[in-house]
Amino acid sequence: MPISRKLALDDDQVEEILTTTWNCRIATLGPGTRINLTPMWFAWAGGRVYLYGRGQKVVNLRRNPACSIVVDRNERFLELQAIMMQGTATVLEDAxxxxxxxxxxxARVQFARKYNGGHGQPAVDDPPPNDATAT
Structure with a gap:
């Protein structure tokens, strides 16, 4: 069902939410009809969502790359803002x-800027580059 223009987020709001909100939730399809919904840290770069993870969600995405992601903010119902995306994931398996x-x-720069210091911790002025690679 389409959202009325009055409630829809504009492009600047979408960009701001996707670059500043800490958590997203990704829904993947497990065996059969089981849905796996997982909160994750994420980066927004080049019109794509980047996640760094392992475990069941990655197993699910290898088997079936269809997924949904929601990014939301605010706690009070009348202030809620959310972006829901549906798409096909690509697991970067190697260097x-x-x-x-x-x-x-x-995306790695976005991760470093957003999560540098962690929740409530002082940020380092110049975060080190994230050189983690697939193994």
Whole structure:
């Protein structure tokens, strides 16, 4: 069902929410009809959501790359704002796949800027680069 224009977020609001909100939730399809819904830290770069993780959600995405992601903010009902995305995930399995991704370097910078210091911790002025690669 379409959202009325009065309630819809504009492009600037969407960009701001996706670059500043700490958590998203990703829904993946497990075996059969089971849905796995997982809160994750994320980065928004090049019009894509980047997640760093392992476990059941990655197993699910390898089997079936269809997924949904929601990013929301505010606690009070009348102030809620949310972005829901549906798409096809790509699991970057090795260093070659990472090197071929045109937005991964920017996503790593976004991760470092957003989560530098963690919840309630002082941020380091110049976060070290994230050079983690697929193994």
């Amino acid at each position: 070659d796949a990472e090197a071929a991704d045109p937005h991964l370097a920017h």
